[in-house]
Amino acid sequence: DAGITQSPRHKVTETGTPVTLRCHQTENHRYMYWYRQDPGHGLRLIHYSYGVKDTDKGEVSDGYSVSRSKTEDFLLTLESATSSQTSVYFCAISVYRYNEQFFGPGTRLTVL
């Protein structure tokens, strides 16, 4: 089983502050993804990575940046958090033959 952890699991922050969420995998999967999940919108892709230092934008990338300096870590940064970024954030890795995704436990972020 792929091991994937996210930290922190919960965070409350103020509007305008920077926030970094971390995703860590214990195996060497190449593809990693960051999603946000909001009521009525399902899972929406923010950014993804296809290798160390190789990242690209997803559907809702405005206001977010990512970095991947090691295979096992994928960081999501909100440079200046806004209330519209209050959400549950999931990290995922692509596994198996048909790119099925294995998800982390999520981070609940509240921006006041």
Next chain:
Amino acid sequence: TQLLEQSPQFLSIQEGENLTVYCNSSSVFSSLQWYRQEPGEGPVLLVTVVTGGEVKKLKRLTFQFGDARKDSSLHITAAQPGDTGLYLCAGEGNNAGNMLTFGGGTRLMVKP
């Protein structure tokens, strides 16, 4: 842009009833995956269907991929309270990032 529409969005039924969830698109997908998500957790893969017309069974759950590989259904027989959760379909298309397109989800509640 590939879109997946799930219906119904919400379903509340009594234990022992049968139900069907639909996942429809105008796009062709290489494969179609179904996930279940419980509160406070990330989605978990249930099944992948690959061939048009394919049917897969997982205990009381039956998954079908449409002949044209544009739609899928999930049928649950004799639903149990343990089936309660959010069901998500996801399509794998032809894209550089191995990205999945997720449907909006069906929230199922099975009452004892």
